[in-house]
Amino acid sequence: MIEYLNDIEKCLEVLENGGIFLYPTDTIWGVGCDATNATAVAKIYMLKKRTEEKSMIILLAADKDLIQYVTQPDLSVLDYLQTIIKPTTVIYEGATGLAKNVINKDGTVAIRITKDPFCRQLINQFKKPIVSTSANVSGYPPPGIFSTIGNEIKNGVDYVVQHRKNDMLTASPSAIVRWNKDGTVSVIRS
Numbered sequence: 001m002i003e004y005l006n007d008i009e010k011c012l013e014v015l016e017n018g019g020i021f022l023y024p025t026d027t028i029w030g031v032g033c034d035a036t037n038a039t040a041v042a043k044i045y046m047l048k049k050r051t052e053e054k055s056m057i058i059l060l061a062a063d064k065d066l067i068q069y070v071t072q073p074d075l076s077v078l079d080y081l082q083t084i085i086k087p088t089t090v091i092y093e094g095a096t097g098l099a100k101n102v103i104n105k106d107g108t109v110a111i112r113i114t115k116d117p118f119c120r121q122l123i124n125q126f127k128k129p130i131v132s133t134s135a136n137v138s139g140y141p142p143p144g145i146f147s148t149i150g151n152e153i154k155n156g157v158d159y160v161v162q163h164r165k166n167d168m169l170t171a172s173p174s175a176i177v178r179w180n181k182d183g184t185v186s187v188i189r190s
Contacts, residue, residue, distance in 0.1 A: 002121075003163065004118050004121075004161070004162075004163035006162075007023075007118070007161045007162055007163045008118070008121055008122050008125060010159050010161075011023065011032075011122055011126075011159060011161065012122070012125060012126060013159075014033075014158045014159045015033065015034050015040075015126050015128075015130070017158075018033075018034065018037050018039055018040045018043075019033065019040065019043075019157075019158035019159070020032065020033045020040060020043050020044055020047065020156075020157050020158055021033070021157050021158055021159040021160070021161065022135055022149065022153065022154060022157045022159070022160045022161060023118070023119075023122075023161040023163075024116070024118065024146070024161060024163060024164040024165075024167070025059065025114065025116055025119055025132050026087045026112075026114045026115050026116035026119060026174075027087050027171050027172065027173050027174045028134055028135070028142050028143055028144055028171045028172065028173055029134075029135040029143045029145075029146055029149055029171075030131075030132040030133055030134060030135055031044050031047065031048065031131070031133055031134075031135050031153065031157060032044075032059075032130045032131050032132055032133075033130065033131050034099075034126070034128055034130065034131075035058045035059075035098050035099060035102050035128065035129040035130055035131050036097065036098055036099055036128050036129070037099055038099035038100055038101050040099075040131075041056070041099045041101045041102050041131060042101060044056065044131060044133060045101070047137075047152075047153065047156040047157070048133065048136070048137055048138050048153075049137050049138050049139075050133075050138035051138075052101050053105070054138070055102060055103065055104040055108075055109070055110060056102050056110070056131050056132070056133040057089050057110045057111070057112055057131070057132045057133060057174070058098065058102060058109060058110065058111045058112070058129045058130070058131060058132070059111075059112055059113075059114045059119055059123060059129060059130050059131075059132045060111055060112070060113050060114070060123065060129050061113070061114065061119070061120040061123035061124045062113065062120075062124075063078050063113055065113075065129070066078075066092075066111065066113075068096075068097055069095065069096060069097050069098055069109065069111065069129060070092040070093075070094050070095060070096065070109070070111070071093075071094030071095075071096050072093075072094050073092060073094075074179060074181075074183060076183055077090055077092075077179045080179075080185060081113065084175070086174070086175050087112060087114070087115070087174040087175070088112065088174055088175040088176070088177060089110050089111065089112040089174045089175070089176045089177070090110070090111055090112070090176075090177055090178075090179050091104075091108050091109070091110050091176065091177070091178040091179065091188065092108060092109055092110075092111060092179060093107060093108050093181070094107060094108075095107055095108060095109035098129070102131060108178075110176065111129075112132065112174055114132075118161075118163055118164075119132075134173065135149045135153050136149070136150065136153065137150060137152060137153065142173055144170035144171050144172060145167060145168060145169075145170055145171070146164070146165045146166070146167070173189070174189075175187070175189055175190050176188040176189040
């Protein structure tokens with residue numbers, strides 16, 4: 001039996017009720033919610049004391065899900081992602097089907113196809129994308145391990161995932177690239 005099934009169940013309950021939760025991702029610890037629920041997304045902005053001008057990352061479980069949330073994805077980006085080892089978030093044009101407050105004012109959205117088993121199972125069971133933003137107050141360093149997450153964040157969510165709380169291997173944020181209309185890549189964060 002998979003150890004994190006109870007966490008999945010609790011997160012699904014939070015997601016269905018428009019709440020927010022603290023969870024481990026394929027990179028650092030994040031604060032998440034339903035990426036299609038603007039009220040839930042607003043709760044994260046408030047918790048992080050972050051302006052809505054700084055959009056957040058969306059996690060998907062599979063490549064095929066891109067076509068639901070990007071109007072005209074250049075699927076050659078998937079070939080590019082196969083050559084990358086580090087988890088990489090891609091900024092796509094033509095965001096659709098998401099809460100307005102996760103879409104950048106220029107119409108782009110930052111999406112990462114997660115390879116983390118916990119995140120994939122959660123997204124697959126929820127059947128919608130989830131937000132993944134670093135579990136820190138805006139302006140402070142992102143948490144590489146659970147113990148470095150501030151109490152303001154821990155106490156400000158509806159649920160804290162127990163899975164991987166004791167991991168001591170420090171993680172780092174994803175790389176971020178922009179997939180340009182001409183099929184070239186601009187590296188935003190390596």
